[in-house]
Amino acid sequence: MIAELRETVAVLHRELTRYGLVSWTAGNVSARVPGEDLMVIKPSGVSYDELGPDAMVVTDLHGTLVDGALSPSSDTAAHAYVYRHLPDVGGVAHTHSPYATAWAARGEPIPCVLTMIADEFGGDIPVGPFALIGDDSIGRGIVDTLRGSRSPAVLMRNHGPFTVGQDARAAVKAAVLLEDVARTVHFAHQLGTPETIEARHVDHLYTRYQNVYGQ
Amino acid sequence: MIAELRETVAVLHRELTRYGLVSWTAGNVSARVPGEDLMVIKPSGVSYDELGPDAMVVTDLHGTLVDGALSPSSDTAAHAYVYRHLPDVGGVAHTHSPYATAWAARGEPIPCVLTMIADEFGGDIPVGPFALIGDDSIGRGIVDTLRGSRSPAVLMRNHGPFTVGQDARAAVKAAVLLEDVARTVHFAHQLGTPETIEARHVDHLYTRYQNVYGQ
Amino acid sequence: MIAELRETVAVLHRELTRYGLVSWTAGNVSARVPGEDLMVIKPSGVSYDELGPDAMVVTDLHGTLVDGALSPSSDTAAHAYVYRHLPDVGGVAHTHSPYATAWAARGEPIPCVLTMIADEFGGDIPVGPFALIGDDSIGRGIVDTLRGSRSPAVLMRNHGPFTVGQDARAAVKAAVLLEDVARTVHFAHQLGTPETIEARHVDHLYTRYQNVYGQ
Amino acid sequence: MIAELRETVAVLHRELTRYGLVSWTAGNVSARVPGEDLMVIKPSGVSYDELGPDAMVVTDLHGTLVDGALSPSSDTAAHAYVYRHLPDVGGVAHTHSPYATAWAARGEPIPCVLTMIADEFGGDIPVGPFALIGDDSIGRGIVDTLRGSRSPAVLMRNHGPFTVGQDARAAVKAAVLLEDVARTVHFAHQLGTPETIEARHVDHLYTRYQNVYGQ
Numbered sequence: 001m002i003a004e005l006r007e008t009v010a011v012l013h014r015e016l017t018r019y020g021l022v023s024w025t026a027g028n029v030s031a032r033v034p035g036e037d038l039m040v041i042k043p044s045g046v047s048y049d050e051l052g053p054d055a056m057v058v059t060d061l062h063g064t065l066v067d068g069a070l071s072p073s074s075d076t077a078a079h080a081y082v083y084r085h086l087p088d089v090g091g092v093a094h095t096h097s098p099y100a101t102a103w104a105a106r107g108e109p110i111p112c113v114l115t116m117i118a119d120e121f122g123g124d125i126p127v128g129p130f131a132l133i134g135d136d137s138i139g140r141g142i143v144d145t146l147r148g149s150r151s152p153a154v155l156m157r158n159h160g161p162f163t164v165g166q167d168a169r170a171a172v173k174a175a176v177l178l179e180d181v182a183r184t185v186h187f188a189h190q191l192g193t194p195e196t197i198e199a200r201h202v203d204h205l206y207t208r209y210q211n212v213y214g215q
Numbered sequence: 216m217i218a219e220l221r222e223t224v225a226v227l228h229r230e231l232t233r234y235g236l237v238s239w240t241a242g243n244v245s246a247r248v249p250g251e252d253l254m255v256i257k258p259s260g261v262s263y264d265e266l267g268p269d270a271m272v273v274t275d276l277h278g279t280l281v282d283g284a285l286s287p288s289s290d291t292a293a294h295a296y297v298y299r300h301l302p303d304v305g306g307v308a309h310t311h312s313p314y315a316t317a318w319a320a321r322g323e324p325i326p327c328v329l330t331m332i333a334d335e336f337g338g339d340i341p342v343g344p345f346a347l348i349g350d351d352s353i354g355r356g357i358v359d360t361l362r363g364s365r366s367p368a369v370l371m372r373n374h375g376p377f378t379v380g381q382d383a384r385a386a387v388k389a390a391v392l393l394e395d396v397a398r399t400v401h402f403a404h405q406l407g408t409p410e411t412i413e414a415r416h417v418d419h420l421y422t423r424y425q426n427v428y429g430q
Numbered sequence: 431m432i433a434e435l436r437e438t439v440a441v442l443h444r445e446l447t448r449y450g451l452v453s454w455t456a457g458n459v460s461a462r463v464p465g466e467d468l469m470v471i472k473p474s475g476v477s478y479d480e481l482g483p484d485a486m487v488v489t490d491l492h493g494t495l496v497d498g499a500l501s502p503s504s505d506t507a508a509h510a511y512v513y514r515h516l517p518d519v520g521g522v523a524h525t526h527s528p529y530a531t532a533w534a535a536r537g538e539p540i541p542c543v544l545t546m547i548a549d550e551f552g553g554d555i556p557v558g559p560f561a562l563i564g565d566d567s568i569g570r571g572i573v574d575t576l577r578g579s580r581s582p583a584v585l586m587r588n589h590g591p592f593t594v595g596q597d598a599r600a601a602v603k604a605a606v607l608l609e610d611v612a613r614t615v616h617f618a619h620q621l622g623t624p625e626t627i628e629a630r631h632v633d634h635l636y637t638r639y640q641n642v643y644g645q
Numbered sequence: 646m647i648a649e650l651r652e653t654v655a656v657l658h659r660e661l662t663r664y665g666l667v668s669w670t671a672g673n674v675s676a677r678v679p680g681e682d683l684m685v686i687k688p689s690g691v692s693y694d695e696l697g698p699d700a701m702v703v704t705d706l707h708g709t710l711v712d713g714a715l716s717p718s719s720d721t722a723a724h725a726y727v728y729r730h731l732p733d734v735g736g737v738a739h740t741h742s743p744y745a746t747a748w749a750a751r752g753e754p755i756p757c758v759l760t761m762i763a764d765e766f767g768g769d770i771p772v773g774p775f776a777l778i779g780d781d782s783i784g785r786g787i788v789d790t791l792r793g794s795r796s797p798a799v800l801m802r803n804h805g806p807f808t809v810g811q812d813a814r815a816a817v818k819a820a821v822l823l824e825d826v827a828r829t830v831h832f833a834h835q836l837g838t839p840e841t842i843e844a845r846h847v848d849h850l851y852t853r854y855q856n857v858y859g860q
Contacts, residue, residue, distance in 0.1 A: 329526075330589045330590075391454050395526070399526070399531045400532075403532040403536050406620070419562055430473065
């Protein structure tokens, strides 16, 4: 199981570079090990070209290294906090993707003006607090914000987005779609004001997409 | 014939990723099977890396699965409606390409201020209604809008573009050129106002491009 | 010589896609055949994936096909006019690169506010007239505009840029650098006003770059 | 040692193209040869496809060619000046990356409104003077500006960024992260005003990142 998750998490990091969500060694993905108080996460400051399965590290849900030759991501404490407090979450992704981070820098939620936002995020994409790295502040900010929303994404002020999902793939999907809609709504606002979508239509779209889309 | 169309439609999906028109599994292309009430379309929610010919599905023109192991695209009903009501259309493409979708989100047609718009779209690129997924609303919105225009593209409000063509390749070409011109006109508007092209020049360009360009 | 130019021109087309200057089959590069009233140019409406040396066509300097299985680019008349009237020009490139075309759509020259513009273009990058395809109008607009400028690039109104050079490689280089500076100056203007460069500094930079840069 | 640095510097140039920081042959990276008054630098005007280790040149710290078949970069004098005056610098990178250069063209520092800016740059990213190529003006402008800042990056007016680091890899990292933050802050400003980060938080982030991040 852990070997499989190392492979999954390693491969999912390629989606971050494919979609231009990360630069250099920034950004990270983790997966909860089902049924255990463990997670698999990216090591700190390693090039995306070298992120094979063996480079991934295993920590407990307080971020203590359990297996792996490298130091875990500097955001490990935030991932761990999310897993401890949101039991349905099986994967977490973090990037500084440029359009989403620009909304975060202004502290503005992304308004639900696209069917894709209704589908995946179920409403406006919320802003989380400014939080310093080094203790549970970032994790607490993520969890407190996501608890009040259907959105799997939170825009942490002056920092960037964190996304969650039932597994690591779903968290990465949310990170990819987040940047897509952050960009499109940015463009829409540059030349005017996008039209709103009525709340009942947002509900219809969200329910359908969550239950009918895919295989 | 169907085997060939599976191959064609599969290959055309690569153009959507090549030009950055789609994220994750969003977007879809279909082709009418000439002389039959059938179409070949992308399956729902499958990664673009796995969209080989065998993954494509065949449905009738009401979206009922006829051949294929996977569920058809969630936009199948819209494609089917187009084929039922526009007999000259042999291909349909749908994306959420960012610049075109930004115009759609504001409900603004793209003005015909570039020779490339006159060539391919024959005038302003029109906006279609807001329509919910789940019945014929999207298909009807596409058909009603395209009937009043020379444009092979319609910007569905709060959603994104649909394009049509005599075959699937022409529909994908329209999707690619649409995003190109949506972006350029967006840029032009950001710093001022683009100059207009006289209607008679638009007609001249459209007629020539439709009849003389290419092999 | 012609075989070599077919190879050169074919390879240079890859730079247009590498830098995102063209979509689908739009854009074209040509090279004058030194010492002969001939040129090598891209065929019309052929995919960039299929632009090997054999696909290139040879025409005289009035655009009449001399060698090749395909119809020449629909912009052949404009290239031919340039070669007939500017004897020092050995290569021509044409794209609809998005930022340069946005300046063209507004009919605004790109101001010389970057050392790279001074280096390569020697001053502001000028705007040419609106001209319809089908006769010598485009060619004449290019030549008349370039004669009054050190710039190897002209922004044809509502259409896009044409660039020239002593050979095809130099023309493509100008097309690449043009889009680069069109984009950067666009960005600079979005949030304020770029500082100007004094005319004597522009001259210094231009002279040095044209004579000292490179091998 | 010099053979290794030729390899390192050659490989690092690929990061400039990977992240879209350079066009055509613009941009350059150099590395100081530890313990010697020498540096390894890119040749002038050579295509990025041909920048293998053998193409790199070795000069002394006044820019005089010591080893290599090609002429050194036209920015060699600036790199050499930096190495002579900043003994802790082991690598220098120069690009015209579009967002950073847009800030440079306006002569505006990039404000420290992102945790990534605090981490890597330790505060606002400063602007250097307008300086002509051909003597020590550019080098002096870089050194004078960097001496008053924790930032490894300086935005040279109307020109583009130079970055430094303890080795060439660190200088290239700074160039990559600079463009990333220049872009995100550009986006943030386009639709409003980003929130500031308190100076004590900037200090906390900078100290932690410089000491704890990575392996």
